Amino acid sequence: MTAAQAAMTLESPRVEDGAAIWRIARDSRVLDLNSSYSYLLWCRDFAATSLVARTADDGEPVAFVTGYLRPDRPGTLVVWQIAVDESHRGRGLAGVLLDALTARVAPDEVETTVTPDNTPSDRLFTAYATRHGLPLEREVLFDGGLFPETVEGDAAHQPEVLYRIGPFHSPGASL
Template sequence: MRTPEIRDGARLWEIAKDSQVLDTNSSYAYLLWCRDFAATSVVAEVDGRVAGFVIGYLRPESPRTVFVWQVAVDHDQRGRGLGVAMLDRLVDNLIDAEGHGVDALETTVSPDNPASIAMFAALARRRGAEMTTTELFTPGDFPDSHIAEDLYRIAPIARKTERDL
């Protein structure tokens, strides 16, 4: 696992498009994400090929909160824990050895995506954190056809210790 580079942008776009679950952004957006938000994102490689990604950002109004924009794993790597492993890496990258850095993780998930909800619940359990859910965006908030997006908040989130591994 590593931070993304511009050369990864096209592959991130392919994985997102092939997921058939995520809202696929433009290929340009993934290139920018790999350039401008690499420090708050992670890619996982399997056999030298990007097999998954987490892209996120620090919330401007709450810089100790990382917002996870998208998590995706290539179809042939799903069900192996790669998604939660990338989330673990992201959190560890954003918290130093003294525990300074982010203390919360937020994301939105639509109610029809139980796999994603389970992945974030697993992260909360692994970190000994509470996961709360509130409604964030209703279908009426979107200009096109889109189901609700609930906000999931995991806090307080801390760096894993040796005993947690």
């Protein structure tokens, strides 16, 4: 763990963190931005499967990971979004959050979706699978044509590629 990582605390988000999480997602310029209301609900209803990283000096969130357990497969943790404030990027914080969340939830497998142009997320989840000795499968979950048409001039939505990591309880897997 780096000194920068050690200066952070990881904990469940509180409703009061919703605005900061929304801002971090907005400023990522990569994530699909949900309504500010949805981030408040996320902090209330999915706090047990989400984490924020706070600075030691002021306790403000500088990174987050949100997730949920699939209702039809409760051993599957779906990582919804993960983002780090620009001023804290490049320090391995996203990987630390992902490791901490999966250690806390102890799922059988992890799923997430990544668009083909999101190289940082591809690297994050590929490195996670490699670090833990887990198999990683990729397949298109939602073709871009399933998304509604965008405002004229906006690019069409890219496909969402499902990354399935696990199972965790296989030979060679480690948390």
